[in-house]
Amino acid sequence: MILGGFAYIAGAAVSGASVNVSMAILSGALLSIGLGFTTQFVPLYMAEMAVARYREAFSNSIQFSLCLGALAATIVNFTMKKTPNSLVQQGKDRDKVKALLQKIRGVDTIDDELDEIVAANAAAAQGENGLWLILSTRSHGSGIWRPRC
Known part of the structure; x- marks a missing residue:
């Protein structure tokens, strides 16, 4: 999870400083690595650390949050068709x-x-x-x- 966090931070920094396509591609790769780490390891960590009776609620809330984020991104993309x-x-x-x-x-x-x-x-x-x-x-x-x- 720490590596995922570092990848997110590095990706955001490179994205903010991007001056060419190569930097934009690098930032996308770093952000994707961060996303991969966090979407795999955070749910696993949460499930292992949660009290047994709340384990399913934690796991389901993470999946719900991911789906909600994907829906929000889709709505933003749909509204940006006037770019x-x-x-x-x-x-x-x-x-x-x-x-x-x-x-x-x-x-x-x-x-x-x-x-x-x-x-x-x-x-x-x-x-x-x-x-x-x-x-x-x-x-x-x-x-x-x-x-x-």
Whole structure:
């Protein structure tokens, strides 16, 4: 459980400091390790440490909490379908997407980011490998996705 806690803390720190895709992938991996440790070991520890007559209540409450968290995440994801990336996927007007992205970022200069979103969605629509897009970076100024190597 302690290792899971350290993995969570490290994942959160790397996520907060992420400046590129590699760091975002690393943070996701660390957070996943933390999640794996805690969802396996905490229920086991709780069941072993609980008084026998409350053991089932502890075990069931942990499972209920996990399911409730998954439901909350699903609801949040459903309500976020109005984000700039989703609007580009739906073929919405570029000016509307740009205005929303400017509002979210709090700056007016978002053209490069919007171009990247449009390019990534166009590549995905053409059936390009999503993993390749994640592992690729855009060459500066060209708007074209190119591999790092």
